[in-house]
Amino acid sequence: MASSGALARALSTRDSRLFFSGSMVAWTGLWMQRIAVSWLAWQLTGSAFWVGMVAFCDLAPAVFISPIAGAIADRVDRVKLAMWTQLAIALQSALVAGFTFSGHMTITLLLVLEVCGGVAASFAQPARQTLMPGIVARPDLPAAVAANSLCFATARFIGPAIAGPVIAAWGVVPAIAGNAVGYLFACLSIYLLRVDPKERHGHPVSKSLGAEVVEGLRYASRHPGLGPILLYAALGALLLRGVQEILPPFVERLFGRGAESLAILTACFGIGALVSGLWVASRGRLEGTTRLAVFAALAQAVATVGFVATSFFPFGMLCAALIGGTASIHGISVQTLIQSATDASYRGRMLSLWGLITRAFPALGALSLGAAGEIFGLQWPPLVAVALFLGVFAWGVARLRRMEQALEGEPATPETR
Template structure:
């Protein structure tokens, strides 16, 4: 696809938000994701309170994210076959139901670590179905010319929620415990579900294809399509690598907060909010570009940014510097996520979109989970600092590999001719 032009600053965002469907969709997304972040902060703090162990906190994060390894390819194939609006509603009600049950156990003091692990497995499974079904609707709510801004807005909503959710969760947990934060997540997903029937979408956009043939055949076809695509395959591989190396820290923040910086739940809220603020600022700036050209290069630079910010985050025990680095890490993560999603949405065959986005969902859920688990286990033997610095250095190696592949990826993803990297 050719570059979409360079509109005046903020014009692309305003145009993408001018459509009724996008207003409904992004408002409900923002609400649901605020609930998601309330839930995440409450759950990891519960795990830390119950066990006081970095490895157990890592395992809880792992249980929330790892179901995507099994579920996401299947969920993407289903999202390409069925009514995506109805599937989104069903999965969101499932998320709300498990949150209500978890909140009740936390409120009554009957929650143990094993039960928490089970609830997070259920939660991760539901989210693995919700992610491709909901995200495949983004191209349906705006005209093609507004797609880059709409994808950026989608990520922007997530990162606004990543700031607002912890800002609410920190004081709420400090004064009333984790249960009210989890109950608010229930309410958020119920309201978000009720808004879905308000969307007016073309029937062709609600369903990818007629669903003939086996579901397993669809899964295999999606994997083969991604692997053979000269742009999608490499950029998804790069995303998997950086998610493994750099995203795990954000999933197990309580040990870092207490062991490296000597803070409590208020420190957790500040750091999580810093990730969100950085991501929000970067997301706004990227959304105002309004063009596709150069997005592949941006995604690669964002990998280097994550590696450097991650190293800075654990370099000292000085909390203000860690907050700054958390903001930079959030910004780089946001740029990378928006760039990859924009390229994936633009370059994918519409009939394959659910399956490609399910692979993205798998990457951003499974690989941070693996990273969190590895960091938690390594922390027990080597402390938190040195394994994290090693991950940061490996991220820079990933960046070098991505830059070597960048011209060919850009040609396939952006529709621009490949250029000599020396040119």
């Protein structure tokens, strides 16, 4: 009951309800568009490589943009930054829907628009996430981070559940247009927030933007906990997340099914993430979170082996739910550690690195799996990636105790480290 109370407190205020409802609606639209765009790329090309390239173009801009976006989020009005970037995402969705509806969409144009959407999302992610400590008390921050991930997981279930029948009945355009509506709603919800001024505004500008980017990277690399856990998460995303980003080839070639089954599998990922997210939220404590982050990635690797090794769709659904659940535990845990262990003046930059990890590294993994899948088939490349991850896991376990000591205490300031 006490643990459930922590989650209830995180959701009890007007601002937290506005924030999380906006997140839920926006991310539901996001997953509708992801399903639709992935299927659109498959329809346009029939190639696993190009499906992977579309995912790459959406996620890869984070490599270049996220460090800059984080530094900007640490020095400007974060509410305004979140509003404008979410408005840009809505515009991108409207353009994709418009060009597709008019019959002028090509794979090249789709790649360009996905890059534009990826740039906007790279700015929106740290802008939104840095607001969270301004709408909940610090003791409730782990539950709030879990609630944020629960919104994402729920949207990952609802979005595909809506998108599958919509695409089957009316095509991809309505599903993509739904994302534009969702982000317009999220923009309005941010406008209505009353954020603690200390968290709304970044620090006074005293250095160049480039210097602050470098300073943030140095802070992460020198931190005994943040540096290792971010590296572990990055390598895990590179080696394990690619399968989720190029599902259409697996659906058609491995399971012999169509768009509705793509939506079913994506919803299974979401169901797993939702159930595990509720469990993580119910913990209501920071202790043990580092260990969860490390071992959840190993469980995700095992579930990935089961998914790519079968052609029996019900078992694939089960493995998809397990992948979604373990990935959710890992992601919530890492985000909680970042929010808790980072000095406030660096929070935007650290969260932007997390955004880079969750966007750029899966993109690289998707592109690699898509290209390798054209040559070696869809099963062997993910199995090789899992084998490589086992070495990463061994490295993480060897550093686990030191990471726990650095991440599960009070935030480390530049002066106290």
